[in-house]
Amino acid sequence: MRKLAFIAAALGLAATPAAAKPPKLLVVISIDQLSGDLFDEYRPHFTGGLARLAGGTAFRNAYQSHATTQTCPGHATLLTGGRPARTGIIANNWYNFAAPRADKQVYCAEDETAPGTTSDKYKVSPVHLKMPVLGELMKRRWPLSRSVAVAGKDRSAVMMGGHTPDQRWYWADGSFVTDLPVGPPPRSVALANSAAKQAIATARAPLQPPPLCAAKAQPLVIPTVKYRIGDGRFDRAAGDEDAFHDSPEFDAATLALAASLVQELGLGKGRATDLLAVSLSATDYVGHKFGPGGQEMCLQLLSVDRDLGGFFGMLDRAGIDYAVALSADHGGQDAPERLRLNGVAATRISNALSKAAVGHTIARQLGLPKSPLKTYGGAIYVDGSLPAETRQKIVAAALPRYRADRQVAAAFTKAELIATSMPTGSPVNWTLIQRARASFDPARSGDITVLLKPNINPVHEPDDSVATHGSPYDYDRRVPLLFWRKGMKPVLRNDAVETVDLMPTLAGLIRLPLTPGSVDGKCLKTVPGVRCPSR
Incomplete structure (x- = not known):
């Protein structure tokens, strides 16, 4: 083998990735709401960072295989290798009637036992995540390994950074902040916040769309929405923070902070492999606000492609031996008003299904x-303060009402989901109850799980969110x-894989053994x- 290696070196032959040593830096990127549909549509038009990644090993049919396709559970799958039923992160929010506070709703990335908190004003914490993430396992095996998470949302940073990251930064109230006791923050954070503050304070002229995007500039009228949809170009007034994080500039700021931290902390330059997890949130904000089918999403994706190219260029110039994995926490479907213009029989949820x-x-x-029901998405919770016999009667009365509704595809009780085996095989073939089972935790999930039929948007009267995700269907499940x-x-x-495959694959790349099962x-x-363990 030494002789062969010597000959290869003498001939100037580059080592292939299969023969290379493990990289010194793993970069794991989530683009929030980057559906498989969007990736397929825009892949031929990428010229920057996304073009580079599409030129590696690209699985176009990866699945967030569970039913509750939301930000928190989706991010939790990426670096734990576990579905929501195992991670415990079954949704962005759920109800805990035993919580020691009046507000019984629990946010996925909070510690509800912290005094004086609510699900809106909370203490950021990974306490609800039941599994270690890849960065934690790396640090256990190689104590010199470092783990850093940077994100546009706190829940994204928490679910990718896990319980013991060295650094965790996310956007909140106009700046990048952390919940960790890191001492004096890295200089990179102060510089990033100063740049973001200046950007927010400066008015922005409209972006000039290329022909690809201009062709999608079709205004969409939704009576309850007061802003323009379909032909927006991300111009904004000075001081408009909401418009800043609903624009491509927000992802650019997140990547700028990540790049600065790589340089300041010397990631990828130490004796052990480091991990940098980055979650880019603007695609999700743009998708919700404008829908993924208009000019706005086109401008957003071409911008993030360009910005990722700049980020990878920085890593190249730094001489870092790095590998990248990129996926998404969920997909998303366009606004039903635009879908109907394109021949899709889509509609919005009826008031008849509201908790009231x-x-x-x-x-x-x-x-x-009073009403005994609390709801979050399709999870229906019966008031936990009521006697068990009363709660059973409520479930028995509510279940047929949900099942009889013309917009409901299926409704399952806790008992039915507990009796369902965890699905195996290709996620393409999973039934609705199997998809719901993959999202189910008996201590956190609702008493009834309601799944709407395809192409029914769960937002009845939109005001600042015309499109969404969260369904068990492939427009929300399939991602790159x-x-x-x-x-x-x-x-x-083209073969079907799952997002939970990302973590064990990276473990195989860096030769990190995982406990079987x-x-x-x-x-x-x-x-x-990648060296996969023998089965």
């Missing part, structure tokens, strides 16, 4: 003083999963340089 409508009907039927390292040959794969995902041996 169903809850008050049940209260009258059973002689209760991309692996890249210098020297990797381009391979576009500790994750739901599988190591993808088709990725060059």
Whole structure:
């Protein structure tokens, strides 16, 4: 082998990723709401960082295989290798009637036992995440390994950074902040916040759309929405922070901070492999506010492609041996008003399915003083302060009402989901109850899980969010999963994989052994340089 290596070196042959040593830096990127549909549509038009990643091993059919396709559970799958049923992160929010406060709703990235908190004003914490993330396992095996998370949302940084990151920074109230006792913050953070403050204070002229985006500039009228939709170009007034983080400039700021931290902390230059997790949130904000089908999303994706190219260029110039994995926490579907213009029979949810409508009907039927139901998305919770016998009657009365509704595809009780085995095999073929089972935690999930039919938007009357996600259907489940390292040959794969496969695949790349059965995902041996354990 030494002789062969010597001959290869003498001939000037570059080592392939399969023969290379583990990289010194893993960069794991989530683009919030980057659906497989968007990736397929824009892939031919990328010329920057996304083009580079698409030129590696690109799985275009990766699945957030569970039913509750939201930000928190989706990010938790990426670096734990576990589905929501195992991570415990079953949604962005849920109800805990035993919580020691009046507000019984719990945010996924908070500690509800902290005095004086609510689900809106909370203490950021990873306490609800039941699994370690890859960075934690790396630090356990190689104490000199470092783990850094940077994100536009606190829950994204928490779910990718896990319990013991060295640095965790996310946007809140106009600046990048942390919940960790890091001492004096890195100089990079002060510089990033100063630049962001200046950007917010400066008015922005409209972006000039290229022909690709201009062709999508179709104004969309939704009576309850007071801003322009479909042909926006991200101009904004000075001081408009909301418009800043609903624009491509927000992702640029997040990547700038990540790049500065790489340089200041010397990531990828130490004796052990480091991990940098980055979650870019603007695609999600743009998708919600404008829908993914208009000029706004086109401008956003071309911008993030360019900005990622600049970020990777910085890593190249720094001489860092790095590998990149990129995926998304969920996909997203366009506004039904635009879908209908394109021939899709889409609509919005009826008021008949609101918690008030169903809850008050049940209260009258059973002689209760008020509605006994709390809801979050499709999770229906029965008031935990009521006697068990009363709660059973409420479930028995509510279940047929949900199942009879013309907009409901299925409704499952806790008992039905507990009795359902965890799904196996290709996520493409999972039934609705199997997808719901992958999202189910008996201590946190609702008493009834309601799944709407396809193409029904759960926002009845939008005001600042015309499109959304969260369904068990492929427009929300299917996302890209991309692996890249210098020297990797381009391979576009059509086989179905899961986002939980990302973590064990990276473990195979850096030769980190995992305890058998500790994750739901599988190591993808088709990725060059990855050594999967024998089964």
